[in-house]
Amino acid sequence: xxxxxxxxxxxxxxxxxxxxxxxxxxxxxxxxxxxxxxxxxxxxxxxxxxxxxxxxxxxxxxxxxxxxxxxxxxxxxxxxxxxxxxxxxxxxxxxxxxxxxxxxxxxxxxxxxxxxxxxxxxxxxxxxxxxxxxxxxxxxxxxxxxxxxxxxxxxxxxxxxxxxxxxxxxxxxxxxxxxxxxxxxxxxxxxxxxxxxxxxxxxxxxx
Amino acid sequence: xxxxxxxxxxxxxxxxxxxxxxxxxxxxxxxxxxxxxxxxxxxxxxxxxxxxxxxxxxxxxxxxxxxxxxxxxxxxxxxxxxxxxxxxxxxxxxxxxxxxxxxxxxxxxxxxxxxxxxxxxxxxxxxxxxxxxxxxxxxxxxxxxxxxxxxxxxxxxxxxxxxxxxxxxxxxxxxxxxxxxxxxxxxxxxxxxxxxxxxxxxxxxxxxxxxxxxxxxxxxxxxxxxxxxxxxxxxxxxxxxxxxxxxxxxxxxxxxxxxxxxxxxxxxxxxxxxxxxxxxxxxxxxxxxxxxxxxxxxxxxxxxxxxxxxxxxxxxxxxxxxxxxxxxxxxxxxxxxxxxxxxxxxxxxxxxxxxxxxxxxxxxxxxxxxxxxxxxxxxxxxxxxxxxxxxxxxxxxxxxxxxxxxxxxxxxxxxxxxxxxxxxxxxxxxxxxxxxxxxxxxxxxxxxxxxxxxxxxxxxxxxxxxxxxxxxxxxxxxxxx
Numbered sequence: 001x002x003x004x005x006x007x008x009x010x011x012x013x014x015x016x017x018x019x020x021x022x023x024x025x026x027x028x029x030x031x032x033x034x035x036x037x038x039x040x041x042x043x044x045x046x047x048x049x050x051x052x053x054x055x056x057x058x059x060x061x062x063x064x065x066x067x068x069x070x071x072x073x074x075x076x077x078x079x080x081x082x083x084x085x086x087x088x089x090x091x092x093x094x095x096x097x098x099x100x101x102x103x104x105x106x107x108x109x110x111x112x113x114x115x116x117x118x119x120x121x122x123x124x125x126x127x128x129x130x131x132x133x134x135x136x137x138x139x140x141x142x143x144x145x146x147x148x149x150x151x152x153x154x155x156x157x158x159x160x161x162x163x164x165x166x167x168x169x170x171x172x173x174x175x176x177x178x179x180x181x182x183x184x185x186x187x188x189x190x191x192x193x194x195x196x197x198x199x200x201x202x203x204x205x206x207x
Numbered sequence: 208x209x210x211x212x213x214x215x216x217x218x219x220x221x222x223x224x225x226x227x228x229x230x231x232x233x234x235x236x237x238x239x240x241x242x243x244x245x246x247x248x249x250x251x252x253x254x255x256x257x258x259x260x261x262x263x264x265x266x267x268x269x270x271x272x273x274x275x276x277x278x279x280x281x282x283x284x285x286x287x288x289x290x291x292x293x294x295x296x297x298x299x300x301x302x303x304x305x306x307x308x309x310x311x312x313x314x315x316x317x318x319x320x321x322x323x324x325x326x327x328x329x330x331x332x333x334x335x336x337x338x339x340x341x342x343x344x345x346x347x348x349x350x351x352x353x354x355x356x357x358x359x360x361x362x363x364x365x366x367x368x369x370x371x372x373x374x375x376x377x378x379x380x381x382x383x384x385x386x387x388x389x390x391x392x393x394x395x396x397x398x399x400x401x402x403x404x405x406x407x408x409x410x411x412x413x414x415x416x417x418x419x420x421x422x423x424x425x426x427x428x429x430x431x432x433x434x435x436x437x438x439x440x441x442x443x444x445x446x447x448x449x450x451x452x453x454x455x456x457x458x459x460x461x462x463x464x465x466x467x468x469x470x471x472x473x474x475x476x477x478x479x480x481x482x483x484x485x486x487x488x489x490x491x492x493x494x495x496x497x498x499x500x501x502x503x504x505x506x507x508x509x510x511x512x513x514x515x516x517x518x519x520x521x522x523x524x525x526x527x528x529x530x531x532x533x534x535x536x537x538x539x540x541x542x543x544x545x546x547x548x549x550x551x552x553x554x555x556x557x558x559x560x561x562x563x564x565x566x567x568x569x570x571x572x573x574x575x576x577x578x579x580x581x582x583x584x585x586x587x588x589x590x591x592x593x594x595x596x597x598x599x600x601x602x603x604x605x606x607x608x609x610x611x612x613x614x615x616x617x618x619x620x621x622x623x624x625x626x627x628x629x630x631x632x633x634x635x636x637x638x639x640x641x642x643x644x645x646x647x648x649x650x651x652x653x654x655x656x657x658x659x660x661x662x663x664x665x666x667x668x669x670x671x672x673x674x675x676x677x678x679x680x681x682x683x684x685x686x687x688x
Contacts, residue, residue, distance in 0.1 A: 014411050016525075016528075017528070017529065017532070018525045018526070018528075018529050019276040019404055019405065019504050019505065019529065021347065021643045023641065023643040023644070023645060024644060024645075027645055027649070028622045028623060028624045028646070029624060030245050030625070031247075031275075031624060032246075032275055032287070032289035032290050032293050032624065033249075033251070033289070033293075034249035034253075034292065034293055035241060035249075035253070035298050036250055041261060046644065046645050046649055052629075058587060076439070076525060077405065078403075078404065078405035078408065078524065081338050081404050081405065081438070081504070082340065082404075082435070082436075082641060082643060083641075084338060084339055084340040084355060084356055085246075085247065085356075086247070086250075086338075086356035086357040089356070091478075104405060105408075106408060106438065107408055107409060107438070107440050108340060108354055108355070108356060108435075108440060110354035111355075111356060111359070111601070112357075112358065115356065115358040116358070116361070131637075137398075145365060151659065154606070155647060156376050160432075165233075165617070166231050167232045167233055167370075167488070174241065177358070178358075178370050179254075179258075179358075179361060179362050179366070181363060181370070182235060182362055182365070182366040182368055182369075183260075183366060183389065184224065184367065185227055185235050185366070186366070188227040188235065189226050189235070189263075189366065189367065189368055191225075192226040192237055193237075193367075196223075196237065198239070198264065198267055199239045199240070199265075199330060199332075199333055200239070200266075200267065200328050200330070200459050201266045201459070202239060202240075202266050202267060202269040202306075202307050202328065202459070203265060203266040203269060203305075203307055204264070204459070205396075206586060
């Protein structure tokens with residue numbers, strides 16, 4: 001279960017590439033874990049490290065001075081494409097990411113992020129450009145993310161409003177997980193199941 | 208009496224599975240079948256244990272080991288201790304929670320999206336989920352099937368439900384007739400090349416049109432499998448007689464009067480005349496060529512006789528940067544022909560193209576021929592049953608005689624978790640679904656293509672057009688039983 005999502009202020013890590021797929025966020029060879037811990041070192045592994053485990057030169061943005069501790073990513077369109085691996089969200093969480101700004105996200109990645117307390121904020125193209133331009137001028141610009149008010153406060157005092165599914169907002173603000181919500185629907189599921197007999201029985205021996 | 212509002216198949220399946228929905232909340236959607244594999248499930252089972260809860264419906268759940276297992280001789284060791292530990296953990300979890308497992312050595316073992324249909328567990332009108340994005344494969348049967356994350360795997364294990372917003376619908380209409388040498392894989396690669404890998408985000412594809420109707424079930428699965436590569440979590444095809452013929456007699460399919468009743472129900476699923484979609488696109492099957500990707504996502508695909516696109520021709524700066532980076536990774540030049548590009552490895556297999564009819568196509572090309580010097584051809588069946596079937600038909604002998612490695616079932620080099628991988632800088636023609644950087648091994652370079660194109664390329668030692676093979680006409684129509 002994620003921590004309740006509170007207002008926070010952070011500088012931003014820009015990763016302008018479009019269509020960043022989850023194989024880049026966490027390469028498949030790191031999916032052999034049976035827990036969630038320790039995935040920070042797998043994050044963007046092959047963009048950050050050479051074969052021998054040393055940092056690439058020039059360094060990938062995450063490993064440049066001053067990036068550690070930043071909680072916001074600004075990324076290109078369709079971030080998180082491809083595989084359903086929730087390891088991508090776990091690795092981002094482990095690195096410290098709490099919010100992402102982009103024009104769009106792949107569906108499964110967006111769901112996985114929300115379930116791990118990472119807020120995937122969608123902005124329009126003009127705003128997206130404006131944010132990259134702002135960071136080009138001031139790489140250490142601080143943004144304040146206020147989920148309750150659905151706003152991103154910029155250093156110039158302006159606010160970018162964003163939309164979010166009201167249910168997801170409620171869950172992530174409270175740090176509540178959806179499983180608790182679903183378990184409470186147990187009685188309704190009993191009723192549904194009584195009216196809809198199981199279509200298959202995987203336990204039945206093959207004929 | 209007012210006429211019912213016309214509905215798409217997606218809307219019919221959806222409304223049939225909504226358990227309840229609070230105002231402002233997503234629907235609680237019932238899941239008919241939950242498929243489980245070793246990679247995306249261990250943390251979900253740990254979550255159940257931490258809460259002290261069980262699996263609500265073990266009989267609607269089935270597991271297999273496919274991603275990280277060796278596809279060499281099964282007596283050989285796993286690639287590393289972690290892979291072995293993960294498969295052992297799956298076995299322990301299934302035993303503890305009472306879930307049937309088709310593990311290594313079980314005749315039902317195979318890639319999760321191959322065994323579901325093969326066992327008759329995948330049926331029309333169902334909701335099917337798995338912690339795997341290629342769950343869209345099962346949409347070929349007219350099921351609403353989609354990939355989920357591990358948190359959601361835990362939810363389905365615990366409650367047999369998920370929280371879902373109703374999806375938008377996207378009609379992909381494919382009319383006309385495929386020409387010899389062009390197959391289902393080329394349809395889906397052409398779609399993704401047109402709409403891009405985010406084109407279907409937020410939508411479910413419904414594939415319609417007479418070119419889709421003409422496809423066998425194996426071919427329909429190839430198309431639906433890569434829906435996620437177009438950004439759609441699910442893609443489906445309304446069931447018809449082809450579907451029912453495939454299912455009849457399979458292990459978990461109803462028999463006798465129950466079969467007749469099931470078919471009668473399934474016949475009500477197709478989208479009503481006059482139902483509308485949120486989006487639509489039309490593809491002309493006659494105009495399709497074999498497709499091949501040149502870049503680092505599945506949307507970077509071209510007809511095989513075309514040249515590699517040039518970054519200079521991209522109006523959008525983001526797309527220009529992406530193309531420049533992709534061509535640098537692939538070490539390809541703008542404008543160069545993709546035909547004739549030297550290759551090192553050919554991979555035939557995966558949940559996209561690892562079924563018996565895919566192997567028949569590859570074998571048809573390879574029979575009496577030999578893999579080019581310096582090229583490694585791996586043929587990896589999608590399941591143990593596919594392997595047995597292929598051997599009974601003599602396909603295994605054809606592959607071996609052609610100089611191919613004829614291996615055991617699993618995901619293998621599609622995801623390269625099990626040690627089956629490209630070396631840095633190598634080029635592969637692969638029948639799998641993803642050509643992302645490093646997907647088939649760190650530094651490896653992937654050209655996605657059909658089994659026909661893959662087999663033709665293995666013989667030529669370069670990317671080759673299967674339409675130039677003598678006798679290609681006799682291999683079409685593709686793959687019929």
